[in-house]
Amino acid sequence: MLQRPQRGDPVWIWVLHGWEGLSWALLALVTLITATGGAPAHRKAWILALTAVLALCYALVRLRPGDRVRRPYAYLCVLVVVLGGLAYEGDGFGVFYTVMLTQFIVFADSPRGAILFTGLGAAGITIGGSLREGGHVEAFLQNSASSLGVWVVATAMALMTPRVLAQRDERAALRTELKSTQLELAEVYQRQGAAEERERLAREIHDTLAQGFASIIVLAEAARSQLAVDVHRSAQQLQSIEQTARENLAEARVLVGAAPSSGVAPGSVAATLRRTLERFTEDTGLDVTSELADIVCDQPTRIALLRCTQESLANIRKHASASTVGVVLAHGPDAVELEITDDGRGFVVEDAHGFGLNGMRKRLAESGGGLTVTSSLGDGTRILATIPLALDGQGVT
Numbered sequence: 503m504l505q506r507p508q509r510g511d512p513v514w515i516w517v518l519h520g521w522e523g524l525s526w527a528l529l530a531l532v533t534l535i536t537a538t539g540g541a542p543a544h545r546k547a548w549i550l551a552l553t554a555v556l557a558l559c560y561a562l563v564r565l566r567p568g569d570r571v572r573r574p575y576a577y578l579c580v581l582v583v584v585l586g587g588l589a590y591e592g593d594g595f596g597v598f599y600t601v602m603l604t605q606f607i608v609f610a611d612s613p614r615g616a617i618l619f620t621g622l623g624a625a626g627i628t629i630g631g632s633l634r635e636g637g638h639v640e641a642f643l644q645n646s647a648s649s650l651g652v653w654v655v656a657t658a659m660a661l662m663t664p665r666v667l668a669q670r671d672e673r674a675a676l677r678t679e680l681k682s683t684q685l686e687l688a689e690v691y692q693r694q695g696a697a698e699e700r701e702r703l704a705r706e707i708h709d710t711l712a713q714g715f716a717s718i719i720v721l722a723e724a725a726r727s728q729l730a731v732d733v734h735r736s737a738q739q740l741q742s743i744e745q746t747a748r749e750n751l752a753e754a755r756v757l758v759g760a761a762p763s764s765g766v767a768p769g770s771v772a773a774t775l776r777r778t779l780e781r782f783t784e785d786t787g788l789d790v791t792s793e794l795a796d797i798v799c800d801q802p803t804r805i806a807l808l809r810c811t812q813e814s815l816a817n818i819r820k821h822a823s824a825s826t827v828g829v830v831l832a833h834g835p836d837a838v839e840l841e842i843t844d845d846g847r848g849f850v851v852e853d854a855h856g857f858g859l860n861g862m863r864k865r866l867a868e869s870g871g872g873l874t875v876t877s878s879l880g881d882g883t884r885i886l887a888t889i890p891l892a893l894d895g896q897g898v899t
Contacts, residue, residue: 521603521604522604522605522608524601525601525602525603525604525605526557526560528601529553529556529598529601529602530553532595532598533549533550533553536549536550536592537550545591545592548587548591549588549591549592549595552584552587552588552591553584553588555580555584556580556581556584559576559577559580559581560577562577563576563577563609574609574610574611575609575610575615575619577609578605578606578609578610578619578622581602581605581606581619581623582619582622582623582625582626583626585598585599585602585623585626585627585630586626586627586629586630587630588627588630589626589627589628589629589630589631589634590630590631590633590634591634593634596627596630596631596645596648596649598627599623599624599626599627599649599652600652602623603620603623603652603655603656603659604659606619606620606623606656606660607620607656607659607660610660613660613661616656616659616660617656617657617660617661620653620656620657620660621653623653624649624650624652624653624656625649627645627649628642628645628646628649629642631645632645701864704857705857705861705864705865706753708857708858708861709809709812709813709861709865710750710753711750711753711754713812713813713816714746714747714749714750714753715750716816716819716820717742717746717785717816717819718743718746718747718750720785720819721739721740721742721743721746721785722739722743724739725739725740725743738784739785742781742784742785745781770796770797770798771797771799771803771804771807771808771831771838772794772795772796772797772831774804774808775792775794775807775808775811775829775831776792776794778808778811778812778815779792779811779815779829782815782819782827785819786819788818788824788825788826788827789825789826789827790826790827790828790829791826791827791828791829792828792829792830792831793829793830793831793832794829794830794831795831795832795833797831797833797838797891799838799889799891802868802869803838803869803889803891806865806866806868806869806871806887806889807831807838807840807887807889809862809865810840810842810862810865810866810873810885810887811829811840811842813858813859813861813862814842814862814885815827815842816858817858817883818844818846818883821846821847821849822844822846822847822848822882822883823846823847824844824845824846824847824882825845826844826845827842827843827844828841828842828843828844829841829842830842833891834888836890836891837871837888837889837890837891838888838889838891839886839887839888840885840886840887840888841884841885841886841887842884842885843882843883843884843885844882844883845882846882846883847879847880847882848877848878848879848880848881848882848883849877849878849879849883850877850878850879851875851876851877854875859873859875862887866887866888866889869889869890870889870890871887871888871889871890872887872888873885873886873887873888874886874887874888
């Protein structure tokens with residue numbers, strides 16, 4: 503039995519069930535007209551009885567389905583008998599075969615069943631109408647011709663309905679698959695976003711807190727070793743430890759969302775780098791030369807340049823054993839360039855897979871820039887960071 507249509511079902515399914523409802527409305531109207539008309543009493547009684555039996559059987563099948571195969575087919579048998587009886591009792595009542603046609607399709611569970619019972623319905627009204635007209639062969643042939651035409655239409659409807667249902671099921675499957683794919687994509691994007699956020703936090707921690715703690719350790723070791731020899735120098739180093747710790751605290755507050763900005767004070771990028779180089783010279787005692795052009799750039803560019811400088815200086819302090827460091831900030835044809843060199847021990851670039859260099863590359867890539875590392879054993883190291891600058895007023899002041 504074809505179930506009630508659901509949202510998203512094809513129009514044809516709605517048409518079948520709408521037609522089914524309309525057939526009952528028409529049957530009720532004709533029954534009412536017959537009951538109030540001038541037909542003989544016995545004919546009224548038979549027509550009302552037939553329609554009442556049909557309505558009762560319909561209600562039992564719809565409201566209490568029970569066996570979903572046997573009860574619908576039992577109802578169709580009753581429908582065939584009632585249509586034949588109505589055709590026998592009233593002239594023109596054979597039209598109810600056309601009116602009730604969709605019920606054969608709605609209640610049958612297969613095209614074969616629908617075609618069979620529509621054929622039985624056509625035979626029922628043909629026999630009923632012919633008997634009412636005296637049972638002559640001519641009447642039988644005439645009724646058969648009209649019933650046959652309607653049965654052909656019913657056959658086409660019965661064959662078309664499974665295809666429509668198949669299309670409905672296919673669309674439902676596609677909708678389910680689409681929804682599942684959307685959920686999978688959402689989960690992938692969520693995991694990807696979480697991974698990117700973890701990577702960003704790891705890079706920020708490495709470039710800020712980790713570097714700061716490394717500086718604190720180096721300064722503390724130096725201050726302890728020189729405490730009995732050079733008290734003034736140890737006091738300077740302790741002051742640097744305090745300042746670095748305060749900066750780390752500020753960066754930690756930014757990372758946990760307790761501070762509103764990036765932790766880098768706004769202003770000239772040259773001034774920011776100059777303060778960083780002064781701290782580096784004060785802490786390490788290395789000879790640092792710098793040429794810093796006063797370049798106007800946005801805050802993300804300033805932060806990227808500062809982090810690259812901090813990472814490069816930290817690597818020089820930890821690994822290079824250098825005596826001199828050079829820093830150049832210049833405005834290229836279409837980008838800002840930051841070059842950091844040292845005369846240290848150098849390294850094989852291809853063998854360097856540390857988090858620091860990779861973090862610098864990714865940070866610069868986020869701004870559309872790039873990183874070039876040139877080094878070899880015993881020949882020092884050159885770091886070149888480039889970041890494109892917009893042409894809307896940014897440049898050298």
